[in-house]
Amino acid sequence: MLFVAKNVLILFAMIFIAYFAGIRKIVTENGIKDFSNFLVRVTMPLTIVHTLIKPYDAKLIANGLKSFAGSFLMLCIMAGVAIFFVRKSKIPMNKQGLWMFVLTFSNNGFLGMPLMMALYGSEGLFYMTLANLAQNILIFTLGLRMINRGFRPVDNMGLKSVLLNNINIAVVIGLFLFFSQIQVPEVITGVLGYIANMNTPLSMVVVGLSLSKYNVKDMFTDRDSYILSAVRQLIYPLIAYFILKVTGYGAGTLVPAILLFTIVLPAPALASVLSEQCDTNPKFAAQCIFITTLASMLAVPLVGGLLV
Structure with missing residues (x-):
């Protein structure tokens, strides 16, 4: 647990x-967008390719x-629980979609991938990348429907646009190199290695800069965001830990750790991007992101302790 806590502390210090x-x-805000674009379109994809250049x-x-x-499977179960819970509760209609979305999906990209890289190396990053692929498919199909609950529907982005993003293309290229065992020139692997070393700190910088755009006082005014965080980052992980222990799914591998960390991430x-695009309560989306990110500073090390 000490190892996990130390590395998480380092990551959040960068944030x-x-x-x-x-x-x-x-x-500036334009600079934040540039950092984010560089991370998503360049650093992360090349890091994934570098990870898969191995025997x-x-x-x-x-x-x-x-x-x-x-x-x-886990995301489908969480989505089912979220939909059932929201429908049976008295949550205002203009928040219901975001409740469902936040109770289901995690920040696998900006936090999950660099966290797994820091804790478990390239193997952890590879597993989280595939877990994130599963999440991307569901976000832009089921997730879009959740976000728009109670509002006018918008056109789905379509599965093609979901799958053909830089991250997933990098997975395909990396898997091709992995299966074909093509010898990549040392100069190229050297460049990729240096870029991969930037991925984790740059991800933390992007998360920190993104949080700085919000008015801190406004972020603490909605009680619903606290309840969401408690359910998502306390109750869900404990239930998932029990299920993984009982079923033995992925026992002896890093898979249970990947799944547990996915649940506890903020x-x-x-959530904010899609809410802005669809005009469906972006302020509440920002509050959920802010509160769950703060809560993850405590929740992530605790989950790490369960895995010891």
């Missing part, structure tokens, strides 16, 4: 540094498929 740089306007390992593929399947930045 705080970036946060204060943001509120001091050392980095063929059948166990890695088998466990990767377990991570994908386990994540997909609400994804996409």
Whole structure:
């Protein structure tokens, strides 16, 4: 647990540094967008490709498929629970969709991938990448319907646009290199290695800068965001831990850790992005992201303790 807590503390220290740089306007809002675009379109994809330039390992593929399947099934169950809970509760209609969305999906991209890289190396990053692929498919199909609950429907982005993003294309390229065992020139692997070393700190910087855009006082005014965080980052992980222990799913591998960390991570930045695009209560989306991100500073090390 000490190892996990130390690494998580380092990661969140970087978030705080970036946060204060943001509120001091050392980095402008345009700069935040540029950092984010560079991370998503360049650094993350190349890091994934670099991760998969390695000797063929059948166990890695088998466990990767377990991570994908386990994540997909887990998200479907969480979505079912969220939909049932929201329908039976007295949550205002203009919040119901975001309740469902935040209770189901996690920040696998900006936080999950670099966290797994820091804790478990390239193997952890590979498994989280496949888990994130499962989440992306569901976010832009089921997730869009959730976000728009109670509002006018918008056109779905379509499965093609979901799958053909830089992250998933990088997975395909990386898997091709992994299965074909093509010898990549040392100069290229060297460049990819340096870029991969940037991925984790840059991800934390983007998270911190993104949080700095919000008015802190406004972020603490909605009680619903606290309840959401408690359910998502306390109750869900304990139930999932019990189920994984009883079923033995992925026992002896990193898969259970990937699934547990996926659950405890904060609400994804996409909650705010999609809410802005669809005009469906973006302020509440921002509050959920802010509160769950703060809560994850305590929840993530605790989950790490369960895995010891």
